[in-house]
Amino acid sequence: MFLSQNISIVHPEHFFITGLTGTPYSTYYYIFLFIIYFISIIGNSIVILIIALHRSLHSPMYIGVFNLALADIGETNALIPTMIKIFFFDSQYISYNDCLANMFFVNFFITVQTYTLVVLAFDRFVAICLPLRYNAIMNNKFMTIVFSVIWAFNTFLVTLSTSLMTRLSFCNSIVVESWYCDYGTLLRLPCNDNSINKFIAVLITAFFLVAPPFIIVLSYLGIFIALCKITSWGGRFKALKTCVSHLLVVGSFFLPILCILIAAPTTNARIISGSLSIALPPMLNPIIYVLNTAKIKDLIRKVLNNRSAPIRGNVSK
Template identity: 35%
Template sequence: MEIRNKTSTSEFILLGLSEYPEQETLLFALFLCMYVVMAMGNLLIILAITSDSHLHTPMYFFLANLSLVDFGLATNTVPKMLVNIQTKSKSISYSCCLTQMYFFHFFGIMDSVLIAVMAYDRFVAICHPLHYTTIMSPRLCGLLAGTPWMFSYFISLTHILLMVRLVFCSNNKIPHYFCDLTPLLRLSCTDTSVNKIFVLIVAGMVIATPFICILAFYVRIIVAIMKVPSAGGRKKAFSTCSSHLSVVTLLYGTTIGVYLCPSSVRTAVKEKASAVMYTLVTPMLNPFIYSLRNRDLKGALRNLISKKIIPSS
């Protein structure tokens, strides 16, 4: 049976970020600029890492994967919102809505798990420096990067299969700027208890569990750093982790508020604000966070820009 036969709604209406049409021009300009900065930043990170042999290490391998995921996460939601504002059309078809929701969860799960993988990489580098190259072998790095892709695929597909069984009746207005799971569940006129239980299970698996693992890794890291005798050595060790901790704060500070807080304390405005943070602001800031305090990456970016983007005459 086709998807469309299971629902009386053939399309949804995305109400967007603002209820006031006069604000849409400003929102369009703002989000377009942010998206361009995000795309350029993450693509430059990927190009710099792949083109510089000195950066072919586990840490930068995972960073390139994170940049790819951040680019996909923002590209899945922002361009559609910009098109809707520009064309004055807020509709999205049922199939396109489910497709957008699938890729939103796919890249979102990848983001969360990769952040935990990067924390493990820093844990091994600081707590077991003599065995780092042995532990973080190419095979293990491939497994740590490849397994989240497969895991995200099956979890996101399960979300869609559970969503397809629902029936949507007269109300087709989504108070959001993209098709997110929670607003869609509120529109269904059938029982969504199975979907909500699965949301909680997945939230525990891909948000709470990686977050707890990150905390455990950093407790061990801090203990190891405090044992370093010289102040310079401690400062250098902390500097290698500060960028990652900033990204962890940005990511989990918003996702935990959306998916693990009780629904009674969540509002549509808070959900949209949090969504903007983890679908655009965090992917836009990540390249700056990781490159500003990393001399090797800054050098690779300078070489890339001077040789490839702005070639000398």
Template identity: 30%
Template sequence: MRGANQSSVSEFLLLGLSRQPQQQQLLFVLFLSMYLATVLGNLLILLAISMDSRLHIPMYFFLCSLSFVDVCFSSTTVPKMLANHILGSQTISFSGCLMQMYFVFMFMDMDNFLLAVMAYDRFVAICHPLHYSAKMTHQLCALLVTGSWVIASLDMLLHTLLMARLSFCADNAIPHFFCDVTALLKLSCSDTHLNEMMILIEAGPIMIAPFICILVSYIHITCAVLRVPSTKGRWRAFSTCGSHLAVVLLFYGTIIFLYFNPLSSHSAETDIVAAVMFSVVTPMLNPFIYSLRNQDIKGALGKLVAMKFFLLSNEMS
């Protein structure tokens, strides 16, 4: 036990990113801009793919799923932080905190699974191109995405129930901008060994297994591409995977740094920076990375913009 005097905590205080008023104003503008860019960028990806029938293939179905998850991912943390700044409040209810934690890490799991599924899709497309249509059927794609949702939901239900059983003392200040699991475990007056053990035993493999799947897929992809006799063909194959690999490195780099180190080695500042990277920056960068390196997406976005201008010109005339 961490303290003799326990009290039933009904709410937490999210201290945010800074306590300096001038910095808070700057951070508010910065995070509002990043959130709007995230929502707009990912919605454009969704709209462009849905309106272009040529992109109704597994690769872009998974990209649509990733864009939807990224919008939800950012929406679980940033709007609450912006609302607290506007209202001059730092509070979040106990149940609201657990709910936020549930959705943040459920969408993080979904990002994790979808990146692995997209790596497998690229592996089949490059290493077994003649069997791609037979292997990546609509049923399999739907099963992979649905299964990811089910596993992510059950995973976070377990950790949320484990968190709900803990007791919290008078100290209810979370030095973070959302209800992070490590920050909550530090505040608890209860024995948190079961929670920490389950993170390593159950949540660890859920993060590591897809990462290993991605590594194996890209090892096979690299070997297959290097056997292509044409330099132009090798470059084209690598370019189709480059955007996905960039997202993978950014996402997993921060996750491994943040959640696979002992709690005693964590500092509030480094935790916040890493959390901002995977929960705010990565969802914002995903649509730009994929659209800038993908000619099909750029073509679909160009058609979408041209159609919008055409409709506007017709309305004005």
């Protein structure tokens, strides 16, 4: 079962993912996951195509939305197919290398999502608090550099954390009580010293799950103070309306995680809630931005009207 790479390090041939075993009404749950997967891929692909093909959307905010849609597609493809395969093919075993790859891509795209939300919060902060300097601060070049740094730094940090897993020896258990190859769950399995890995885990948690919501809250605190200085209610509502999409996306991303920590009473409930908290935001994000962004809705209407125009013309003839 185990393959020894050297005298001290023992790597298993595979891991056994058991987090979704015994899920109540599992058939309906996996059908729901498939629907989430389909809507996520189609919805985010539409958002990417609309932003890429229309110059009117080549602006700082939509560069952020484009980046978020890319991360959503990546995270969805890294997570849900593995979960569906476990159920439909009764294949709970995952090879050691595939497990590390699964861990890398899920963690990578989630961390990209979190800091994309931070950048979008900063975009709204500058737009409302520093409107006269918005074009000087938030321009396409700046956003391109910022997202290049985010993708590069996330690649470095997630690669570091994943590669450090190879120094751990799994000589006791290969049972992963999660819905994917979760970094934290795997850290409970080694039989040798994992203090460095735990330190990296704390660092990643602080940097990607604690710092982002803190920064977003500070951004909206500044926005709230700026809104209080606007004398007319109409002006306040117009400024706040530009933040609605971002607030809904932030809520769909962070609130489920908070609810899991507070309310999920059992391991099974935490696993189901946890899997949904990661799977649902990529499905909701394109819906939120399409429904709350007038430019995107208008472009979709134009595309649909252009496609239906020849049909109406033929019918009238």
